[in-house]
Amino acid sequence: MPGAVRATITGFGSAAPERVMTNHDLEKILDTSDEWIAKRTGIKERRIVSDGETTSMLATRAAKNALASAKIQADELDLIVCGTVSPDMPFPASACFVQDAIGAKNIPAFDLSAACSGFVYGLTTASQFVETGKYEKVLVIGADCLSRVADFTDRGSCILFGDGAGAVVLEPTSEPDKGVVHTVMGADGSGWDFIHVPGGGTRHPTTHETVDEKLHYVKMRGRDVYKFAVDKMQWLLGDCMEKCGLGVDDVDMVIPHQVNIRIIESATSKYNFPMDKVYVNIDRYGNTSAASIPLAMDEAVKKGAVGPGSTVIIVAFGAGLTWAGATIKL
Ligand SMILES: CC(C)(COP(=O)(O)OP(=O)(O)OC[C@H]1O[C@@H](n2cnc3c(N)ncnc32)[C@H](O)[C@@H]1OP(=O)(O)O)[C@@H](O)C(=O)NCCC(=O)NCCS
The missing domain is CATH 3.40.47.10 (Thiolase/Chalcone synthase)
Known part of the structure; x- marks a missing residue:
């Protein structure tokens, strides 16, 4: 418009x-x-x-x-x-x-x-x-x-x-031709227990017992999260390209949630994204949750991997289950 x-x-x-x-x-x-x-x-x-x-x-x-x-x-x-x-x-x-x-x-x-x-x-x-x-x-x-x-x-x-x-x-x-041109978000609360911290809220208020039972720590179903993550990252990438009429050649960089290199490679290979168009810093930071994408974006900008005029897709998913993506023209 x-x-x-x-x-x-x-x-x-x-x-x-x-x-x-x-x-x-x-x-x-x-x-x-x-x-x-x-x-x-x-x-x-x-x-x-x-x-x-x-x-x-x-x-x-x-x-x-x-x-x-x-x-x-x-x-x-x-x-x-x-x-x-x-x-x-x-x-x-x-x-x-x-x-x-x-x-x-x-x-x-x-x-x-x-x-x-x-x-x-x-x-x-x-x-x-x-x-x-x-x-x-x-x-x-x-x-x-x-x-x-x-x-x-x-x-x-x-x-x-x-x-x-x-x-x-x-x-x-x-x-x-600038700005946040497309966003998508979703959630599936039925998968709440894939990754969660059970204690410390109103369901299990903190007591000596909840601490003894380690309910204040992250509980994760790793393999289930893995499958969900690959599927969702693929779906989000597809949505962010399709809704903006973009092909792989039109995208300068995918900056995915730094979750696991195997998940990132599986998801991006579906569209044949070459890995030099996929920003990865998980080797040095691990999974930093909500920080992962903006930390990687800042690094990518500072390194000159993306800059004014670049078309960037960001994709994330996590506990909730939640997922979200955006197409951004810098
Ligand atoms: C957690 C994760 C790395 C585990 O990798 P995996 O290949 O699925 O491994 P599995 O859980 O199937 O375990 C395989 C074996 O390795 C073992 N193992 C698990 N963690 C290990 C570790 N840190 N070191 C050594 N061995 C380990 C398991 O005990 C299992 O041993 P077994 O075969 O003798 O039972 C992987 O499932 C994953 O990344 N999932 C997504 C989790 C995630 O990203 N969460 C955040 C979402 S925002």
Whole structure:
């Protein structure tokens, strides 16, 4: 539609903890090996928060970087949306901690819970406010510290996760070939138990017993998640190309949720995407949940792998079950 306003990304930022946990570090505490983890997942190392470091601290660093990249001040923002499932506290929202830390005053700030799809859900939600003209400058964050809820005695799940944060600034554009041109979201609550943290909510409020039973840790049905992930990533890629009339040659980069290299390769090979059009940094960060896509996007921009004029598809899925994708013209 000529003249229609879209949301476009004007700034990128990310942050990761200093502390590196390699597969060899995990070998010392678990019955596992660097070879098994690297071969089955593509992960070599991940970043893990230190004592006292929180999700909102990483989110704040990512947010400041995104604001600097967009060349705007915190007091110019109209809204903050933060995708996370590992907030500093059950409430208030981590977005409110970020708002305070960056010095934004009175603007709305809320968290959005869609696990690994959290950033794409957040981008989609925030884009609506920009497209309708309600808000002009919106900060969208994806931030998680799943190491805080990972069971480091469960080799089937804890090896996957790393901590991090990524953020973008959205602003309106009327340029016809620019911005967030397509978004898609979905959920299937019947798959809630594929990946979940059972304790600490109203179903199993925290007691000594829930802690003894380790209900405050991530429980995952790895193989079921794997099948769901391949199917959904394929479906999302197809949707993001088809709805925009794009073929593989028209797409400059797919930036998928950094979930598992085998899942990423299976899904993208369905459309014969060459791997140089698929951005991967899982080897260094693991699965950082909602942070994974914005962290990878920021890295891809900084490396010059994508830039102004690039057509990028982002695809994510996670606990819920949830899934979401977007086609973005940078
Ligand atoms: C978790 C995952 C890596 C496991 O890989 P897999 O190839 O499916 O492995 P399986 O679970 O079938 O286990 C195969 C064997 O390896 C063992 N194993 C599991 N984790 C291991 C580890 N870290 N190190 C060594 N061996 C391990 C299992 O015990 C099993 O042994 P057995 O055959 O003697 O019973 C894989 O299923 C996966 O990535 N799933 C998706 C999970 C995910 O991405 N979750 C987040 C979604 S947002």
